Amino acid sequence: MNRTRTIRGVVWIRLVAGVALIGLLCTANARAEDPDPATTTTTTRRHHHHHVVTTTTTTTTEGPNEEQRLNALSGQVGNLQKQQDDTTSEVKKIEAAMVVAPPAANVAPVTIGQHVGQDETNIAAIQKNLTDNLGISVHALVDAGYEHNFNQPTANVNVFRAWDEDGFQLTQGNLHIERDGTVGFVTDINVGQVANSISGVTHYSNVVPVGGQWIDATQYYLTYTAPLGSGVSLEAGRFVTLLGAEIIPVYNNQNFNESRGLLFNLGEPLTHTGVRASYTFNDYVSATAGLNNGWDDPAANSNAGPNYEGELTLNNKDKSLSLVINGIWGPNAVPGPNGKQVSNSNLGAIDPIGTWKPSFVPNLTLQAEYLYASQEGPVINGHSASWQGAAGYVVYDFNPALESATRAEFFDDMDGARTDGEAQTLWEITQTISYKIPEVTGLIARLEYRHDNSSQNAFTNNNFINPVTGAQHLWHGQDTLAANFIYAF
Known part of the structure; x- marks a missing residue:
């Protein structure tokens, strides 16, 4: 693309030079047609011991005849026209080579652009066939990359980070299948690190929890x-x-940042099993209400009743300003005496999220989230627990392809119920740069730096082990750098 701009710049420079030449020749012509010869007077002033000497010289100049000037001008214009035609032809060839398009019928793809174009055409044909014949839409997302934790943690585990780890990884593979209509369904099947983390928390893949699995049916529900x-x-x-400003990504809905925040990982549920009803009253107000089995674990159906969830959305006409208030409350099973589950522990959370896109700063998005949650005992050390946190996002689109997203948040686990039994306050700051590759629709490259910190020594480091006790030295913080590619269609 830079080469195309350069070539076009050369064309403009040549045209400007041609116009300037024409103007110069016309000026010379006007002077030649003047019946009086031009007279130039040169005055030289020499200063030496206060003596001034003045010399005057008069020169008379005659220009070429009119026919010679016209012939020269005609030749220059012809050369400029030929150069412009040659340059335009070259620009067209370069632009044609840059277009990502499938090859002609019955012709094998040769360039990378033709291979990509053919794949996109094949995928679009399959999607159209399923939609036309079955009313089904099929989409997918793949997120893969490399992340380096400068602490070099044990077993490549990033402490308090469930969705990413140190080293090369398949962060997420998602297959999304849905059917619209009066009666329909939605299915989301995840693989990779995201699936491992979800299934490790929710245990949906097994009646008896056995930890994370590398495939997880994250969503499957009927719609009417x-x-x-x-x-x-x-x-x-x-x-x-x-709950939450951040989501489990799908093909058409992704987060601003590559890694998930502290509120998402530590403070909120991931999934529910139950029923929901949503209604849009007008352009400004909509609401959702539902009943479910509680936070994450469907096996915990011995609760003393359902959990109640709700969402109220308020926004202005153009959606540049919105407030979403989420909440959930109800009994959840917790470990009781002798390891027995007790189901009368009420767990609740309130989670308002505000978003503002100021009109006086185009392409800027500001978002803030606050979370407060509490659970009746015995949750930790035989008593109840509560936690809270806040997150802020500053997102700016420099152009349709380049986006900067900055996230800052803190999480206060006042009783240690969400952070391995140790009361602590965490904070983190993340900077993410996302770039949409122009040659391939749906391909995004991301670069992200993140720093986590704790009021306690909570982060492991593989290089520091006490030679006497064998215990690892723990640090207050950790820093990570990640590079990922995301492809969605």
Whole structure:
């Protein structure tokens, strides 16, 4: 693309030079047609011991005849026109080579652009065939990359980070299948590190929890639109939580940052099993309400009743300003005496999220989230627990392809219920640069730096082990640098 701009710049320079030459020749012509010869007077002043000597010289100049000037001008214009035609032809060839398009029919792809174009055409044909014949939409997302933790932690584990680890990794592979209509369904199947983390928390893959698995059916629920008012959207099955500014990514909905924040990892549920109803009252107000089995674990169906969830969304006409208030409350099973589960422990959370896109700064998005949650005992050390946190996002799009996202947050685990039993306050700051590759639709490259810190020595380092006790030296913080590619269609 830089070469194309350079070539076009050369064309403009030549045209400007041609116009300047024409103007110069016309000026010379006007002077030649003047009946009086031009007279030039040169005055030389020499200063030497206060004596001044003045010399005057008069020169008369005659220009070429009119026919010679016209012939020279005609030749220059012809040369400029030929150079412009040659340059335009070269620019067209370069632009044609840059276009990502499939090859002609019955012609094998040769360039990388042709291979990419053919793959996109094949995928689009499959999607159209499924949509036309079955009413089904199929999409996918792949997120892979490399991350380096400067602490070199044990077993490559980034402490308090569930969605990424040190080294090369398949962060997420997602297959999204849905059917729209009066009656439909949604299915999201995840593989990779994201699936491992989700299944390790929710245990949906096994009746008896055995830890993380590398495949997880994150969502599978039925949908029905009841003909009431503008239409009541009903869902029944397993779905992701309403809480949180960040989400489990799918092909058309991704987070600003590559890694998940502290609130998402430590403070909020991931999924629920139950029923939901959503209704849009007008352009400014919508609401969702539901009943479910509680936070994450569907096997905990011995609760003393369902959990109640709700969401209220308020926004202005153009959606540049919005406030989303999420909440959940209900009994959840917790370990009791002798390891027995007790189901009368009420767990609740409130989670308002505000978003502002100021009109006086185009392409800027500001977002803030606050979370407060508490759970009745015995949760930790025989008593109840509570935690809270806040997160802020500053996102700026320099152009449609380049985006900067800065996240800052803190998480206060006042009783240690969410951070391995040790009361502590965590904070982190993350800077992410995302670039949409222009030659391939749906391909994003990301570079991210993140620093985590704790009020306690909570982060492991593989290089420091006490030679007497064999215990690892723990640090207050950790720094990571990640590079990822995301492809979605």
